[in-house]
Amino acid sequence: MIPQPQVRHDQAPVTESDLLLQVRDLRTYFRLDEGMLKAVDGISFNVYRNRVLGMVGESGCGKSVTAQSILQIVPKPGVVQGEMLWHRDGQTVDIGGLDPESEEMRAIRGNEIAMIFQEPMTAFSPVHTVGNQLMEAYFVHGKLDEAEARARAVELLDLVGIPAADRRVDEYTFQLSGGMRQRAMIAMAMMNRPRMLIADEPTTALDVTIQAQILRLIRRLQAETGAAVLFISHNLGAVANLANDVAVMYRGKIVEFGTVRQVLKNPQHPYTVALLQSIPGFGYRRGDRLQSIRGSVGVPIDPPDECPFRGRCDRFDPALCGGSMPASVEVEPGHQVACVLYEARS
Amino acid sequence: MSDERKSSPSPTLARRKKDELTAEERFFAASQWELMWRKFRKHKLALASGVVLIFLYAIAVTFEFWAPYGPISEQGLINMRPTRIHFRNEEGKFVGPFVYGIEQVVDMETFKRVPVEDKDVTYPIRFFVHAEPYKLWGLFETDRHFFGAGEGKVLLVGTDELGRDLFSRILAGSRISLSVGVVGVAISLVLGSFFGGIAGYYGSWADLIISRAIEFIGSIPNLPLWMLLASIIPLDWPVVRVYFMTTIIISLLTWVGLARVVRSLLLQLRTMDYVKAAQLAGASDMRLIIDHLLPGMLSYLIVQVTIAIPNTILAETALSFLGLGMRPPAVSWGVLLRAAQNVQNIVLRPWMLAPAIVVIVTIFVFNFVGDGLRDAADPYK
């Protein structure tokens, strides 16, 4: 039994009634020839209405798989385990217990929870028009009025800032620029006014100036609709800008959690510290040189029960770090860290 | 037309992830060849086929020894069914392999002469016997054969209408048929590497012209054109010349496939960092090709060659079968199959189908090896 980081939310500004999604001990494993790949290995977090949860970590830490798990769209041979309580209008569904192909799950996807992907180039079908793909999101959820669907598609394309939306709706995605495509994808996600939006590195593939525009757009839409957002990025600047809370992921585990202020201004986990030091503008101590983290994330195939970061950690101490995965410890209210340095102290 | 699109790297999600794994964790320090060999070895069928293939070629090179009779010497028994090999004598005692003598008896109903086993005469089958003399590779004169039955006839798959031993002829045919594959592909490899190389390496108008030519040749139906080209080989040419001409004709159409591969590989490789670096460092074109481009393409080329060889063998078989490629007195599998051109013939002498089975087995074995090599060479599949 692997000890779980006990993650609890900073309760101050949110109420229980704003609780939208409770993820408890989520595990997503891929059984490969080489062994069991534990892409997500026992994470827990809450998502609240009208609040943005940022998720950071290097590439390969399991962020995308987490997003896919919530929607139950993990590709084969992935298997999702754990509880994901979805609260809607006084009713609670455990998404984790639903069959991925069931009607119930399908009704949630793209309707109550929508997702924006990283690659606007490949995330659309090249042989269907923008409008066709937007309207489909409408049709598959039982709304069948053709004219209404089209009107909604045009309205949304316009809303996300695509000029001449009524014309663009009939074009193919390869006729749009990268930024426009990402806007179209956001429009597609908003077709059914979802309660929760998952944005998986929505700006990574874009130019810097366009990145800022897209971030502003997401923030605006979030504010206007009051939706919850799970914002995945390795752009810490974007997360600082957009998120209320931050979860730091490393090799399938959440190693640090807290409000943006807590985590980015006062990082505790050596991994978070290293991550921040590797990015300009976030230097933990002013005047430090930028440092890239040595080594790489690697692939968590049959990972042993130990701190996943120990091999790369600057503060690795054989006397302390020998044991199993450290439990999560609250270092200040709402700020949790899973590292023996803090476990030992308490 | 679609080469560029195909070669653009679009490793898919799942695959890319898997690839990272194997590359990172499993075969970290292994060289490309070791890697290929390890993967190929896992493919048991391909491995077994590879062994069979080596065996086939070994026989083709030394068929005179393995064949009990010369390919064109007549055995005096016309249209003879395969000889039965016995192990126990009349009393049921095990005496090792032997054959009975054959006598021609007149069937009193049809008044035809039919061969019947003469139980009074037995000939044991012996190994490493002295029989018909031959000169191996035109060098070593000898009369050793792998097996034989002395004065008796051991006709493993029967004889043809002239009484020639079909088994010996199939072995003899393997020399032409199997070598056509290798020689033909060698020629297309030279042509393909040359033209594909120029197109892929220099690009621009050279590429344009060559690509058009490749497209043009690729759009013509192969077989009719082969037939046309083969039909102009003069009938009075000696066997060796016909052999090379047939091979060249086949290669004239097959090189485009290899050229296409070479071209797109080069186009892809040219953009790679290490090649660019070498170019910037002032490496000459030749150096660049030999040191950097060739090693990068070799594994793919080997795969393509393995796939091309059976196609070439089949082309020769088909042409000779039609009477347009090799022709008697040359012996190739296609030539042997001519006897199977009409039903009556096959029904009366089903053993004449034997060459077809040999061809099919050969093609299969080649394809299995090719399949295994392709899997081994391609990190994505």
Place this chain on the structure above:
Amino acid sequence: MINYLIRRLGTTLITVLVLSYTIFAIVQIPPGDAVDRQVRLRQTQGDVVTREEIETLRAQYGLDRPILVRYYQWIRGFLVGDLGRSTSGRRVNDLIAERLPQTVALAVAGLIITYAIGIPVGIYSATHQYSAGDYIANSISFIGMSVPGFLIGIILLYLFYKWFGLSIGGFFSVEYKSAPWSWARLQDLINHLWVPLFVVAVGSTGGLIRTMRATLLDELSKQYVMTARAKGVPMRKLLLKYPVRLALNPIIASIGHIFPYLLSGQVVIAIVLNLPVLGPLLNTALTNEDIALSSSILLIQSLLAVFGTVVSDVLLAVLDPRIRFERGAH
């Protein structure tokens, strides 16, 4: 789109010209010409042929003129539908007309079978990757691809004769060969047809199953599939609307390869199975140096093949907006 079509037709025209000239030139290579052969024939019959006579014959056949002129005349004849005379004395037009419909029909039927089996089985294989069905489909397609059709033909011919006493060669049994059309005759045709169809299409079907499987697997792992799933599109609908649709593009485009392959694959198979299509005629024409006949057949077969390529290119442009826009833009 229109631009694209026009340019495509332009390149096709050039291809056809080069091709026809190549054929024409190669056919001329063997020493001696039709007149020589005629003269030789008459000499063996004891005739004395004078020099003048040969010259007039040459002039009559136009053999005294330069090759380009003769090529022009040949092509013009081809265009107005006069293909000249076979050495057998019959008009080439008639000889070809007797067999062309069957030839095209066999190739088209082979094409339909290839697609009708190859596409669904390929889809099944890809969507049930590593299942028993996938494994079986894979093995069968591998066998189909590897075994040469004409050898299968020979073996089937023998087996049918041996097991059922049936002669499966030709399109009709003897009693129906020249009978008027009737149900029984149709029945007979169908009975005879499936073996050649099987033999003609087995290789291409095997190939198509493998291609369909590979491309579909490739498409299935693409990002847009996940996007559509995230939208809540049901799996079945998703499969048909996105990956299958996209995987079909290259498959449809492969008509251009498969059709010529079927046409040329027919040649040997037809000889084995004794089918009245163009292949056997071509073979005898080539062995008899019947130039008018062989060059006409070769040209027709090449034209059909080029036509197949054009059809697939146009279909691809219709199906794939990327190609339509990219190429139409010029």
